[in-house]
Amino acid sequence: MHINTTVPESLKKDKFGMGIGGFGYNLAAAGIMTYLTLFYTDNMLISAASVSMILFVSRIIDACTDLLVGTLVDRTKTKWGKARPWLLWMAVPAALSLSATYFVPAFSDTGRVVYAFITYNLMAFFFQTAIALPLQSLVALITPDPKHRLHLSQLYGFFTTAGAVLVNFFATPIMQALGGGSRGYFLYFTITGIIGLFLILVCFKLTTERTESSEGPIQEKIPVSEGIKIVMRNRYWWNALGIYLMTSLVPACWAATAYYCIYWLNGGVDVGVLMSMLWGGITVGIILFAPVSQKLGKMPSAAIGLGMQALGSVLLWLAPTSIPMLWVSTAFRSLGVGGLSGNMNAMLAEVADYGEWKFGKRTEGLVYSGASFGGKVGSGIGGAVVAGLLAWGQYVPNAPTQAPLAMNAIKIAFVGAPFIGSSLIIIMLLFFNVEKKMPQIRKDLEERKAKAQAQTL
Template identity: 30%
Template structure:
């Protein structure tokens, strides 16, 4: 029986966290480059891509909870969740490569190909990441230990982001040698191979310790009733959607912002002049932001203990939104200010990303405490669905907005289009960030409440073993 104060080993924390490095080799590529790839390389209209993203999520509405339900009912010598990470890691990588492959087809054929490959890719993402996310809820019963584990996880996740931001465009140029389509295919193949190795490490270094009550009977209807009567989960799920809308709209717009508005610039630093091509500027912008985000993530546990989890989440999400607004007033030549504002935004977003998943595992404990039943897989699957709703709506909003603003790929843009792109980097994502932060003001699971829940759950589990 796990004691509530038991600490996870450093090996297990790092091993678990590497799974999110692997996931983010895909996730960050989707968020930063997939829309750009589809419009500027693959050759699909922006509005069509927005619709493609939205339709794919309709299937995910069934896909995520199904995977969570299957995982909750799985029993193997390796646990409920770990086997799926290993089984689907390779298919996930293969679909990543196929998604970033440009076939020699007409416009209709390309659209069908994109629809099939993107849907299969997201199904594989679900098959790996629902069990992976649920695994954090059963590694330990200690809420603050899970918060620390979530910090490790998101430092590793941001490290995955650094790899993507620092290497992707270079890999595309290296492998493509002037042919972007070939470059993207091989770049994704390289990232997919690395991801498979990292998923395998996660599988062999982790252990499941928290199990459902012995007398629990898993009925899907009951599990769903518990989920939708779980007020803390509903609030963090809603906040997640708006949090993802903020970050996805902003990040999906970065390449357009630099390519069509900022363009090539010069950075004058300590008497030295550095020439920044738009792609180098964009890459360094994203990379420096991710490094700062890691610092914010590392400090999450300190902020959470001092200000409580919900206040830390709500406050930093609102600060991220507020910072975004100022990008509207920047000129292309304000190079240092562009970097500085991104540093503030990125630091603020670090604790938000960490606490999101730590709080989801708290809602699983809350559900078990309230209902005497535990469905970690379903809760984390539904949570991942909330994340993907934000991911999809964010991508769709950017695609539709670009079309509305009159965007035409690989051409000089009109002043109206440029203004629209700037809005996508500033006011539009900020609105969603403020809404998400406001929702979390009503989140009831304070640190004090979680200590009470953990103590009572441990007592129950000890009684069951007597």
């Protein structure tokens, strides 16, 4: 297999491709975070306790499959590279599984729980693992240049959040136009899934993998056991694992947004509009924090943003029924997330570089899958926390009002849990200092690569 390692000066085509891929992915995925829990409790009529169990167990299973797919990506050798072909192979099954997730079968109560468990796990594997992991890995594989990587990561984050803004803003009116209820959910997310996966195929077409191992253009396949050992010995991988876990837990708690809008705000704010503002703020935050990241570094920029998010949660906790305060809080919470989300993929690329520098083997697939493992566990915990709190509060589906205990459960899920998560991430960032070591690491890797290439001549 030959991969073109010449890096164009601007990478305009690749950057556009990554932006399109991120936009397409979240055009299909963002609705899972916002609407799936509400869909399960109020449309599929599954109890909150059962939803909590489905989400938690499924995410643990999904997290384990990340390591499998990451290993397979590292061992994939094609004319397209090792990550890009997965976008091509998995597009159709991902779209089908996403559509099936929002279908309500005419089954018994137990049958619907089993159906939800099976379809959720199929969707999670094909879409949130076999598509998401290779797509994110491309940041490290398109170029070894740190500035280009940061720009790719920020563009990916920007367009990912833009896709979420679009799919959430139009969700309520379009679902109503498509018939509302279960039919509206099914048709809307079938359409967004097809469009999103088509855009991911465009990403496949426009991007090129160029990053080689320091072993040279021909790198032997790394045995699975050896690859796992290398990643497990990478101290920054463990750090990234924890950061991804908590980073995914925070937005997973946004599954409580619909309940908060309905019961705390008495329907005064549409859930789709609020989620669009949250995602839109993240999009703007990525732009605003880009120069901060370049000047101060990725981790200080992320810590500042997370501090803003924590402050926004405190403000809303103090005035939970105030719509003006909701918008102020949303601005702080969403802009702050942009300080972290625009840097995440570039951060993992540095973890992969450190692992190659330290242990002599390049394992992007396992590095990204390991971080995704943490993200899936965090998302599972977050989703289970929301559903579990609803069960603890004795939430009644489709009721005009809820008991005080249920109201407190919704408030804790939507406001309290994100505050705790943001605070913990700030602490973890204090130990993630690999960025300071990167100039020497890149210098050493380039010297090794040049030596390996000279030996093949």
